[in-house]
Amino acid sequence: MRSDLVSMGSLMLRITTKKANSEAVFWISGQLNVQNVAELTRLVEEEKKGARIVLDLTDLRSVDGEAVKFLEKWEAASIKLKNCGLYIRECIRRERRERKSGKSSET
Numbered sequence: 001m002r003s004d005l006v007s008m009g010s011l012m013l014r015i016t017t018k019k020a021n022s023e024a025v026f027w028i029s030g031q032l033n034v035q036n037v038a039e040l041t042r043l044v045e046e047e048k049k050g051a052r053i054v055l056d057l058t059d060l061r062s063v064d065g066e067a068v069k070f071l072e073k074w075e076a077a078s079i080k081l082k083n084c085g086l087y088i089r090e091c092i093r094r095e096r097r098e099r100k101s102g103k104s105s106e107t
Contacts, residue, residue, distance in 0.1 A: 012030045012031060013028070013029070013030040013031055013032055013036045013039075013040070014027075014028075014029040014030055014059075015027070015028055015029075015039075015040060015043060016029075017043065017047070019047070019051065022050065022051055022052055023051060023052045023053075023054060024047035024051040024052070024053055024054070025054045025056055025082075026040070026043065026044065026047075026053070026054070026055050026056065027056045027058070027059065028040070028055055028056065028057055028059065028060045029059035029060065029061075030059070030060070030061055031060075031061055031062045031063075032060060032062070032063045032064075032067040032070075032071075033062075033063065033064040033066065033067055034064055034065075034066035034067070037066055037067055037070045040070070041070065044074070044079070052080070053074075053079045053080070054079070054080045054082050055071070055074070055079060055080070055081050055082065056082045056083055057081060057082065057083050057084045057085065057088065058082075058083040060084075060085065060088065063088055063091065068088070068091045068092055068095050069095055071084075071088070071092055072092045072095040072096050072099065075092065076096070
């Protein structure tokens, strides 16, 4: 098991990784935002080759717009979002609808 702590000022994100069989589970705790999405992306990409990726969001407390885009893209790419809070789930659904309708702010 590996644990990474990402700190950007007063914002904290803890990422704990555990590999078992052909699955890599990332437990995400704290605040996921534009400043730390890149670090989570890097960690996921390291494990992605040959492993099924699961993001356990039980302890994820807040997300910003960039984090929602990240989560929506990864879920669309077959990464499982486990224990996703209702408000985060609704933000992901809204982002997916906007992206499909061409209204997303993403370029």
